[in-house]
Amino acid sequence: MNDATAHLKAEAWTSETRRLLAKALGEFAHERLLEPEEAEWGYLVQGRRLTWTFSARRLPLDHWDVDPESVTCLLDEEPQPLEAGVFFADFAEALGMSDEVLQVYLEEVAATVNRGVWQRSRRQPTAAELARADFQTVEAAMTAGHPCFVAGSGRIGWSVEDYAAYAPEAGEAVPLVWVALDRTHALFSSTEGTQEETIADLAAGDWPWLRERLAALRLSLEDVVVLPVHPWQWRHKIATGFAAEIAFGRVRYLGEGTAEHQAQQSIRTFFNRSKPTAPYVKTAMSVLNMGFMRGLSTDYMAVTPAINDFVAELVHSDDTLRKTGVRVLREHSAAGYWHPVYTEVAPKGSPYRKFLAALWRESPVEQTSEGEQLATMASLLHVDGEGNSLAAEHIRRSGQAPGEWLRSYLDAYLVPLLHCLYKYGLCFMPHGENVILVLDEGRVDRVFMKDIGEEIGFLNGVTALPEDVGRTAHEVDDWEVPLTILTDVVDCFLRFLSAILDREDVLSAEAFWTVVGDVVRDYQAAHPELEERFERWDLLTETFRLSCLNRLQLRDNTSMVDLENQSDSLQYAGELDNPLVSRSGAGRS
DSSP states (O other): OOOTTTTOOHHHHHHHHHHHHHHHHHHHHHTTSSOOEEETTEEEEEOSSOEEEEOEEEETTTEEEEOGGGOEEEETTEEEOOOHHHHHHHTTTTTTOOHHHHHHHHHHHHHHHHHHHHHHTSOOOOHHHHTTOOHHHHHHHOOSOSSSOSSOOOOBTOOHHHHHHHOGGGOOOBOOEEEEEETTSEEEEESSOOHHHHHHHHTTTTHHHHHHHHHHTTOOTTTEEEEEEOHHHIIIIIHHHTHHHHHTTSEEEEEEOSSOEEEOTTSSEEEESSSTTSOEEEEOOOOEETTEEOOOOHHHHTTHHHHHHHHHHHHHHOHHHHHHTOEEOOEEEEEEEOOTTHHHHSOTTOGGGSSSEEEEEOOGGGGOOTTOEEEEGGGGGOBOTTSOBHHHHHHHHHTOOHHHHHHHHHHHHHHHHHHHHHHHOEEOOOOGGGEEEEEETTEEEEEEEOOOTTTOEEETTSSOOOGGGGGGEEOOOGGGTTHHHIIIIIIIIIHHHHHHHHHTTSSOHHHHHHHHHHHHHHHHHHOGGGHHHHHHSOTTOSEEEEEOHHHHHHHOSSOOSOTTSHHHHOOEEEEEEOTTSOTTSOOOO
């Protein structure tokens, strides 16, 4: 067996530690957990025992663009080795971490640094190469993770061998394990028809083999529900925690399928490499990653297809949205198993109710034309080993002026989000991993939205919902509604894209935010019928509340928020100046 730790060299570890500490200093300053003091050489923050210094550019939205090479650690003015664990131990009290949270967080931080070292130990595509690369090459090349979360790749529960086999950045072919479930405790839900009618398409590449396995066991799809399982989940959770179900034949192991799948950035979702037009498969995977155990709820699966169909019909039938080209990737089929004991004793939302479930999501490949390029929106924040950004490469390739390119991107991405919110009260979780771009020679033509069943919400009764979509209804205060754009889009994504383009002298931060503000104002001007909602849910207010993601993870890194009531779980730290509004005081016009 190859040495799975061969990449761990001191120089590489220190280099990746610098990147993580730069992110930590920047984001913790942004969230007002740390208050850097100006110094002759830049900035400093004083820990319990050590002094940490760095240089940074200050940009709109109180963004700290920290230079990783500038980060130093001093004890009595003497330089010390840079160690991420030492940093978090030094600031544990300032960051509000309990002893229990700190221990887990240190493991998550070590895993996050390790991810970076491992990935950079392999030859990585340049930004210029990625600008012309295929969908899955881009997916596997992402290095940064979520732009806000510092400990973003914990994946607690994986061994080093699991990492090499299943990490998205490994880009390996993964066969899925298939099981047959007794219908007494199983669920199959689909808007595509019955299981018998749809399973051949859902199991693309595995269907001939699966049909043979069922025949060998004298089973048919009238007897059982068949379900794909992540190989890790089978070995570590199902084969042990469901041992009684296996012993009595209620869960039957069918074996590993023959189709090749590739893990996506969300780690538990797979792209079908054997048949790219086939549906994605999202599986349960009970590893702790970025604040949650990444299981999948059978309870949720029952109405997931109905929710997706309702959202897709609404989006695809709206004239304004049709003009943008936006499409919803439907999660049209789902399956799961209610363990008879765990389901009885585990409270709602418990990881023990999320061990064995899966869903199937439409592939964007079947909805694109020859010559069009697919890429995760997260790739717009990707910077290669030479410091060149993929966003800048796309701009150069497009032949558009930077502001014109940005406008095309925002017309494709931001305008649909604005219209869904103000017309229907519909909000998405539109971060980089949840949006897929369709590019034409570097220009963003349109986008796909995904992760619908668990992430969308209909706010404050704007849209009447059928009963099976009712769980997506939420009542929130009016001031919270615009944060679905101002926090999730402006602060948690565009803030970073602006900093990258400004750093490379492609587009200044001032020019960037002028374009974004113009897109909002132009959309509002085009829809006077929604004027009352524009005033009620004001995107062009002078300031807005700063919602802090790292504070959530630092408070509780095993269950960051209550998924049943996310609004009450959020943490705020003062106000941010709104970059969509000029400081002269001009707001909505």
